[in-house]
Amino acid sequence: MEDELCYSSVTFKPFDKEKSKVRQSEEPVLYAEVKRKQSTSHIETTEKGASTPISPVYRGVSVFLGLFCFLLLAALTAVSVFYYIHVSKHNNILAQYTKERAANLQLLADKEVLEQERARLVTQGQQMNNTLDFIIHKSSFTGDKYCQFTGNGVRCTSCPQNWIQNGSSCYYFHKGNLWDTWAESQKNCEKYGAQLAIIDSVGEQEFINQHTESYYDKYHGYWIGLSEKMGNIWVWTNGARLERGFWINKPYEGYKYCVLSMPSENPLKSWKDESCYMISRWICEVEVLTWPSFLQAQRNHSDPST
Structure with missing residues (x-):
């Protein structure tokens, strides 16, 4: 409801030159007073609202929501830390696997080279044995x-x-x-x-x-x-x-x-x-x-x- 205004009448006297010589300090001072009258119903409502107490149920819900938000934040923090540790461990394992796989491939390549060399040496040994046998059994060999x-x-x-x-x-x-x-x-x-x-x-x-x-x-x-x-x-x-x-x-x-x-x-x-x-x-x-x-x-x- 809008505030009500109170009005008062103000009287202005005519200016008298003769009396102007009178010391200004002696002149009476008139004041006009304007008062603002507030709505009674609004004041009553405000006063009534200010004096209403908070319900214990609402207070418990607020505490629960606050505690729930805290627990949720703590859970998210724990999950983030666990994820970071897990990803770091996974990356380390992957790097180690890649390194060992490369080493294994190199070993396989080296093994193949050694097998070829072994086969060559075996063949060469057989050839030398055959040659020696031929020479031994040929008394006239030169x-x-x-x-x-x-x-x-x-x-x-x-x-x-x-x-x-x-x-x-x-x-x-x-x-x-x-x-x-x-x-x-x-x-x-x-x-x-x-x-x-x-x-x-x-x-x-x-x-x-x-x-x-x-x-x-x-x-x-x-x-x-x-x-x-x-x-x-x-x-x-x-x-x-x-x-x-x-x-x-x-x-x-x-x-x-x-x-x-x-x-x-x-x-x-x-x-x-x-x-x-x-x-x-x-x-x-x-x-x-x-x-x-x-x-x-x-x-x-x-x-x-x-």
Whole structure:
């Protein structure tokens, strides 16, 4: 409700010049008083509100809410601290895992390198054992027929110099002007730790025929390691019996002949039996010698010469 205003009347007297001379201190002073009268109902309401006490229920709710806010803040703080510690621990574990994984990968790579090196050393050891075994069992073995000194050190070939490799064997085709009997030819081969050629396949016979050439007359050929024993039995120099022959004509029986391989247009018909005392060229055969890889040199494929 709006405040009420109280009004009072004010009287103004006319100005008198004569009395103006009178000392101002003696003049009466008039005051106008304006009083503001407040609404009684408003004052009563204010006074009544100020005097109303706070309910205990509201006070308990306020305390509970305050305590709840405090507990909630404390819980959030604890969760934040726990999360920070957990994340830090997780990051440390992840970093350690990454580091150990990288180390593990490096170890696996090193292991693979070591396995390869081990396999290489095992292979090299086997090669050296095979080479040593070959040398031990060849009383006439001479290293200079296989190995030569070069600017890069010693280099060795699978076959002796001037021999030709075919498969697992090396062959020497004698083409000089000095000829020998079958027995002498066998001794010439033994100087290299070899023997007269033993032919046991069509492919080998074709290879032999490919590297032979006609010389002197049609009766001369190349001695191979086949000879006749008692009872018309044909035997190779290693003691094995003949299983398949490549004869031009059926051989004679009972004369103890030896066999020449003749140059022929048909490789499968090129063997001829002849007296073992006839002098002719010869063909030697020896197994391939496998050297350790650090001693191996390029194979010698040149044609044999004296």
